[in-house]
Amino acid sequence: QDLETIVVEVVDYLKSLNKNIPVIAAGGLYNGSDIGRMLNIGASGVQMATRFVPTYECDASDAYKMAYINAKEEDIVITHSPVGMPGRALYNDFLKKIDATKKEAISKCHLCLNHCNPAETPYCITKALINAVKGDVQNSLMFVGSNVYRCTKMESIKDVISGLMMELKRT
Structure with missing residues (x-):
C-alpha cells in the first residue's frame, strides 16, 4: 500500500x-x-x-553527503539486512560484492543482532554501517530514502x- x-x-x-x-x-x-x-x-x-543529510549541519562525512547529491534514481535498490529485513540503499561496490559472492568474510562478530549467525550471514551490518559513518561510501551500506536522487x-x-x-x- x-x-x-x-x-x-x-x-x-x-x-x-x-x-x-x-x-x-x-x-x-x-x-x-x-x-x-x-x-x-x-x-x-x-x-x-x-x-x-546533504546539509551543512548534518554530522555525516562529506563523502557520505556527496553520495546523496550524486545519486541517480537507478542507483537506488532494495537490499536485505543479515536478518532478512528489507532496506533501501545506494547500489555501490559493497552491494555489488555481496550480490556476486553472496557472502563477505566476517573477521569479527560484534554480537549486535540476536538473530545473526556469523557463519551464515552475508555480511556484518555493524562493519558496513561503520564504514558509512567513516565516509567509505564504496565499502558500506548506505541507507537512503526513495527521493535521494532529487538531492542535488x-x-x-x-x-x-x-x-x-x-x-x-x-x-
Whole structure:
C-alpha cells in the first residue's frame, strides 16, 4: 500500500476508537507539496530524513553527503539486512560484492543482532554501517530514502526548512 492509503486507514481507525493520537507520516516525503498532502488527509505531522543529510549541519562525512547529491534514481535498490529485513540503499561496490559472492568474510562478530549467525550471514551490518559513518561510501551500506536522487546540492537546514514552508504555503 502507498503512504496515503496507510495514513488514511490509520487516521480513520483511530477516529473509530475515539482516540486522539497524532499520526506522523513518514517515507517518500520530499517537498512542501508532500507535507501538505499528508496534512490534508489527516496526518498531524511528517518525518523527513533524506532531505536533511546533504546539509551543512548534518554530522555525516562529506563523502557520505556527496553520495546523496550524486545519486541517480537507478542507483537506488532494495537490499536485505543479515536478518532478512528489507532496506533501501545506494547500489555501490559493497552491494555489488555481496550480490556476486553472496557472502563477505566476517573477521569479527560484534554480537549486535540476536538473530545473526556469523557463519551464515552475508555480511556484518555493524562493519558496513561503520564504514558509512567513516565516509567509505564504496565499502558500506548506505541507507537512503526513495527521493535521494532529487538531492542535488548542499544546503543549510534553514534553507531546506524555508523552502519546505514556502512550498507548503503554495499548496
